[in-house]
Structure formats: C-alpha cells, structure tokens
Amino acid sequence: MISSKWVVLVIYAMEDGPVRYGEFSRRIEGISKKMLTQTLRQLERDGLIERDIHPTVPPAVEYRLTALGESLLPFMRQLKTWAAANLPLVEAARTRFDAQSLAE
Amino acid sequence: MISSKWVVLVIYAMEDGPVRYGEFSRRIEGISKKMLTQTLRQLERDGLIERDIHPTVPPAVEYRLTALGESLLPFMRQLKTWAAANLPLVEAARTRFDAQSLAE
Numbered sequence: 001m002i003s004s005k006w007v008v009l010v011i012y013a014m015e016d017g018p019v020r021y022g023e024f025s026r027r028i029e030g031i032s033k034k035m036l037t038q039t040l041r042q043l044e045r046d047g048l049i050e051r052d053i054h055p056t057v058p059p060a061v062e063y064r065l066t067a068l069g070e071s072l073l074p075f076m077r078q079l080k081t082w083a084a085a086n087l088p089l090v091e092a093a094r095t096r097f098d099a100q101s102l103a104e
Numbered sequence: 105m106i107s108s109k110w111v112v113l114v115i116y117a118m119e120d121g122p123v124r125y126g127e128f129s130r131r132i133e134g135i136s137k138k139m140l141t142q143t144l145r146q147l148e149r150d151g152l153i154e155r156d157i158h159p160t161v162p163p164a165v166e167y168r169l170t171a172l173g174e175s176l177l178p179f180m181r182q183l184k185t186w187a188a189a190n191l192p193l194v195e196a197a198r199t200r201f202d203a204q205s206l207a208e
Contacts, residue, residue, distance in 0.1 A: 047197025068193055075183060082175070089172055093151025 006031055006039045011069060012076050014049065018064035048072065110135055110143045115173060116180050118153065122168035152176065 006028070013019055013027045024036050031039075040063060043049045048069035054060040065073075110132070117123055117131045128140050135143075144167060147153040152173035158164040169177075 045198050045201040046194045047201075048194075068190060068197075071186070071190070075179065075186070079179060082179070086172060086175070090150045090152075093172075094149050097149040097151075 006035055007043065008076055008079060010036070010039045010043065011048065011065065011072060012080070014063060014065045014069070015073060015076075018052070018062045021061045021063070024063075043069070110139055111147065112180055112183060114140070114143045114147065115152065115169065115176060116184070118167060118169045118173070119177060119180075122156070122166045125165045125167070128167075147173070 009028045009031070010024065013024055019027070021036075021040075024040075025031060025033070028036070040049065040051075044051055044063075047066060049063050050066055052062045052064070054062065113132045113135070114128065117128055123131070125140075125144075128144075129135060129137070132140070144153065144155075148155055148167075151170060153167050154170055156166045156168070158166065
C-alpha cells in the first residue's frame with residue numbers, strides 16, 4: 001500500500017487542495033510520467049485520492065485527497081521532519097557501509 | 105529509503121531488542137529469504153540497524169536497532185494503528201476500483 005517515496009511526495013503535493021495532473025511534475029522533482037501515473041492509480045485504487053475530470057477542451061484531470069488520504073497527512077509531515085533531521089546521518093551511514101563493502 | 109511494507113515489519117520486529125536472522129521469518133509472515141536479506145542489508149546500509157556476529161558454531165547473526173532506527177518506532181506504531189483502523193476502507197476502495205476498471 002504505502003510503499004514508496006513517490007507516494008509520500010504525491011500525497012504531500014495535495015496537502016493544500018486539488019492538483020492538476022500536469023502540476024505534479026512541476027512540484028515533484030525527478031518523478032517520471034510513468035511513475036506519476038502508476039502512483040496516482042495506486043492511491044486512487046487504495047481510496048486515498050479522488051479524480052475529477054473537467055469537461056474543458058482538452059479535458060482537465062484533477063486529483064484531491066479523500067478523508068482517508070487526509071488522515072495520512074500528519075504522518076507525512078512527521079516523516080518529512082524526521083527525514084530532514086536525519087538524512088545526513090543516513091547518508092553518512094551509507095558512505096561508511098559502501099566503503100566497508102568495497103574493502104571486504 | 106523507507107520504502108516497503110517489509111521495512112516497517114522488519115524494524116518493528118526489533119522493537120523489543122536484538123533478533124536472530126532465523127527468528128525474523130518466524131515473526132514476519134510471508135517474507136521470503138531474499139526479501140529479508142535485501143531489507144536487512146538496506147536497513148544496515150541506512151544506519152537504522154546493526155549486525156552482530158556471535159562466534160558460535162555455526163556463527164549466529166543478530167540484528168538490532170541503532171538509535172536512529174529506534175527514532176522511527178513511534179511512526180511505525182502510529183502507522184500500524186492507522187492501518188488496523190483503515191485497512192477495511194482501503195480494501196473496500198480497491199474492490200470498487202477493480203470492479204469499475206472491469207466495467208470500463
């Protein structure tokens with residue numbers, strides 16, 4: 001279910017309200033179209049977001065969090081705070097681990 | 105980094121202290137040896153767990169959370185509570201989504 005960094009970032013992008021499909025890639029650095037489509041589909045399937053299609057020409061597709069999706073936001077915020085505080089420690093651990101693996 | 109259901113369950117398994125390699129598969133239903141080894145390696149590389157090798161015959165490998173790993177436990181508990189409360193809603197959403205996809 002909640003299984004990737006992209007899920008966290010895509011949910012987080014809708015924190016302040018609905019987001020159009022094209023807007024996600026501007027807000028989320030490095031997400032491919034394929035990964036965005038796959039993540040949005042998974043979140044919609046899990047009932048965490050809803051999709052609205054506006055009958056403009058061409059039709060505009062908008063996504064927003066459901067109540068269930070919004071109930072995850074507190075986690076996302078805490079996880080984001082945790083990551084900001086601890087990512088340097090994780091990256092240092094990775095450097096040490098990789099150096100050790102090379103030496104073995 | 106934190107990217108799979110198995111990561112959550114493996115971290116959670118060490119909540120009360122060190123766990124031997126063989127013990128994980130008894131505690132975590134459905135985890136394959138390959139996935140367990142891969143997850144433990146990722147967590148060790150990220151500095152979230154440490155590995156001790158005891159010189160018994162055969163040698164026993166034990167894993168435990170580092171301070172960094174332990175700082176994630178509050179999330180894991182909240183996520184577990186969230187999942188227990190909301191999994192039925194997610195599963196119902198999936199059933200609806202799959203039925204709609206078939207009808208399209």
